[in-house]
Amino acid sequence: MNSIKFKQVNSFSVSKLQQFSGIKAHTIRIWEQRYNALQPDRSEGNTRYYNGEQLRRLLNIVSLLNTDKRISELCSMSDEQLNQLVKKHMTPAKGPAPEYEFYVSQIIAAALEYDEISFDKVFSNAMLRYGLRHAYIHIIYPSLQRLSLMWSTCVLAPAQEHFITGLFRQKFLTATDALPVPHSAAAAKDAWVLYLPEDDFHEMGLLLANYLLRQAGKKVIYLGANVPFDSLIDAVNIINPAHLLFFLVNKNEADQNEELLKNTCRQFHFLKVYAACDKAQVNGFRKPKNLTLLHAVEDLDNVLKN
Numbered sequence: 001m002n003s004i005k006f007k008q009v010n011s012f013s014v015s016k017l018q019q020f021s022g023i024k025a026h027t028i029r030i031w032e033q034r035y036n037a038l039q040p041d042r043s044e045g046n047t048r049y050y051n052g053e054q055l056r057r058l059l060n061i062v063s064l065l066n067t068d069k070r071i072s073e074l075c076s077m078s079d080e081q082l083n084q085l086v087k088k089h090m091t092p093a094k095g096p097a098p099e100y101e102f103y104v105s106q107i108i109a110a111a112l113e114y115d116e117i118s119f120d121k122v123f124s125n126a127m128l129r130y131g132l133r134h135a136y137i138h139i140i141y142p143s144l145q146r147l148s149l150m151w152s153t154c155v156l157a158p159a160q161e162h163f164i165t166g167l168f169r170q171k172f173l174t175a176t177d178a179l180p181v182p183h184s185a186a187a188a189k190d191a192w193v194l195y196l197p198e199d200d201f202h203e204m205g206l207l208l209a210n211y212l213l214r215q216a217g218k219k220v221i222y223l224g225a226n227v228p229f230d231s232l233i234d235a236v237n238i239i240n241p242a243h244l245l246f247f248l249v250n251k252n253e254a255d256q257n258e259e260l261l262k263n264t265c266r267q268f269h270f271l272k273v274y275a276a277c278d279k280a281q282v283n284g285f286r287k288p289k290n291l292t293l294l295h296a297v298e299d300l301d302n303v304l305k306n
Contacts, residue, residue, distance in 0.1 A: 012054075013047075018199065036076075038058060087149065103139045111147060111156070111161065112160060137297060143164075144204065172211060190219065191243070193243070193245070194245050196224065196246060199226060210222050244268055244274065246264075246275060246276070247275070248261075248281055257277070271290065273292070275293055
């Protein structure tokens with residue numbers, strides 16, 4: 001496998017760092033001031049900007065927030081120390097089962113070589129053998145995790161990661177497009193609205209939920225990523241759905257997640273609201289009555305069975 005190190009020359013604003021990392025710009029600046037987490041450059045107009053190495057460093061720190069290390073400890077580490085710690089925590093002790101490892105490795109190879117033909121063959125074979133739901137859990141998600149690790153440790157260029165995730169997105173949309181669109185009045189009354197909140201851009205989980213709901217015969221209105229709250233209110237008023245489903249992708253502070261969930265449930269108190277997230281993101285959170293938390297694909301399956 002190609003292991004060339006890619007030196008990035010891109011520059012990023014703090015708003016871009018917020019978009020990529022899920023950490024609010026205000027928090028990033030606090031980490032800079034308190035812990036010297038990042039060392040941005042300055043433009044002639046005295047505007048902060050960050051290079052690719054700084055972005056990688058921030059993403060490594062964010063990846064390790066749920067470990068036993070304090071933020072002050074993480075920020076004091078060198079880039080190499082962070083890389084080693086990320087590898088330790090993100091690489092599972094036992095990788096995918098051999099039957100899945102073949103597909104994961106081939107997908108990684110296709111990303112490195114920008115080889116859409118090889119990707120298509122591997123993906124099609126996996127779909128025929130396992131189906132989209134099973135392949136997502138055992139092949140697609142592990143592939144994305146490994147690609148993320150390779151990117152954060154300088155083995156993968158951003159363009160390669162974008163290339164393969166773009167292909168995944170195309171496949172999800174094609175699979176969903178092949179499903180019938182329900183037209184009954186009952187389906188319309190039981191409609192689902194799917195979206196990602198503002199500043200959330202990673203759609204893979206939402207695309208899978210869209211597919212599973214459509215496969216179950218549900219009417220789905222897919223709004224996609226980065227939906228402003230006011231626009232969501234307007235859409236709900238027009239669509240009049242029964243269910244609202246979104247993902248908490250960004251690694252916000254616990255109080256920010258709690259505020260978002262409470263505001264959403266309060267605004268849409270007449271709907272069943274579903275939030276897909278890691279358990280760690282909502283630890284100690286007092287759940288509103290109209291909210292269901294989804295921590296795994298099986299949780300959505302159980303909702304659809306009831």
